[in-house]
Amino acid sequence: MIVAVALETGGSASAAEWVRNAKPTYPCLIDERHTVAELYGMVNVPNAVWIDEEGRIVRPAEPAGVSDAIRARDPATGQLPEEAKALIERRRNFYYDAIRDWVAKGDASAYALTPEEARGRIGGRSEDDALAAANFRMGVYLHQQGFTKDAQRYFAEATRLRPQGWNYRRQMWNLDPESDAGELFWTTMDALGDRPYIQPIRMENMP
Numbered sequence: 001m002i003v004a005v006a007l008e009t010g011g012s013a014s015a016a017e018w019v020r021n022a023k024p025t026y027p028c029l030i031d032e033r034h035t036v037a038e039l040y041g042m043v044n045v046p047n048a049v050w051i052d053e054e055g056r057i058v059r060p061a062e063p064a065g066v067s068d069a070i071r072a073r074d075p076a077t078g079q080l081p082e083e084a085k086a087l088i089e090r091r092r093n094f095y096y097d098a099i100r101d102w103v104a105k106g107d108a109s110a111y112a113l114t115p116e117e118a119r120g121r122i123g124g125r126s127e128d129d130a131l132a133a134a135n136f137r138m139g140v141y142l143h144q145q146g147f148t149k150d151a152q153r154y155f156a157e158a159t160r161l162r163p164q165g166w167n168y169r170r171q172m173w174n175l176d177p178e179s180d181a182g183e184l185f186w187t188t189m190d191a192l193g194d195r196p197y198i199q200p201i202r203m204e205n206m207p
Contacts, residue, residue, distance in 0.1 A: 002026040005036045007045065007167050009140050009175060033140070037167050038133050041122060044166040044198060050102060050112075058102065058112050060122045063198050065095030071189060071197060090207040098203060111203060121202070132162035136171075143175050152176055166197075 004024060008015040011032050019028045036042065040049050041061045048064035051057055069091075072084040080088075102109040113121070139154035155172035159165060169188065173181035189197050200206070 004028045006030045007034045007037050007042075007171070008032065009034070009143070009171055014174070034136065034167060034171070041125075042167065043162070043164050045170075050099070052106070056115065057118050057122070058107075060118055062201050065092040065201075066198055067091050067200065068196050068198050075186075075190075087207060091201075094205075094207055095201065095203075128161045132158040132165060132168065135161065136168050139172070148175075148177070 004019075004026065006015040006019065006028065008030055009032050012030055015030045019030075022028075031037070037047075040047075040057075042049075043061075044063070046064040046066060047061045048059075049057060049061050050059040067088065069084045069087045070080070073080050098109075098111040102112050106112065135154045136158040139151040139158065141151075142148075142154060143151035152172065152175075155168065155175070158168045159172065162168065170181070170185070173179050173184045
């Protein structure tokens with residue numbers, strides 16, 4: 001079963017339209033507190049976690065078939081070169097085929113990690129990660145109480161403590177009525193330089 005989760009503090013008022021437009025054939029949940037992201041170590045979207053019938057994590061959070069190829073866009077037009085589009089499509093199809101292989105073969109799939117391998121990729125939660133989550137939640141609370149400026153300070157601290165936490169950044173920008181979320185996203189991404197925006201999926205033969 002596929003279950004999609006939208007990480008959106010604005011709740012259904014912000015996310016429901018996107019869900020309806022997608023016309024999904026599977027359950028779509030809205031996580032206003034970003035709890036799922038915290039529990040499974042998701043720092044960006046889209047992320048996917050493979051969980052078997054016993055509740056075991058077969059593959060921990062990883063980019064769901066997307067890649068840094070999106071950064072090849074033309075800044076003036078926002079369009080991607082054809083080669084970048086083709087690479088994105090190949091990686092997406094490869095990832096979908098890997099999921100189908102796992103569904104069909106279970107633990108015998110070449111893409112299913114052993115429990116030891118899965119634990120090795122999950123990693124631990126640092127003190128800075130915990131403080132970032134606490135600051136993010138305080139920012140959400142203050143925003144909901146109408147203290148927008150104070151909320152932004154806590155959001156900024158959350159992103160400072162967990163700079164790879166793009167989910168925090170997106171939410172901060174979307175909740176700031178004075179910001180242009182789209183422009184801030186691309187400006188911040190471009191400022192990464194050689195550092196990756198999306199970590200590559202560690203899957204054999206991935207294009």
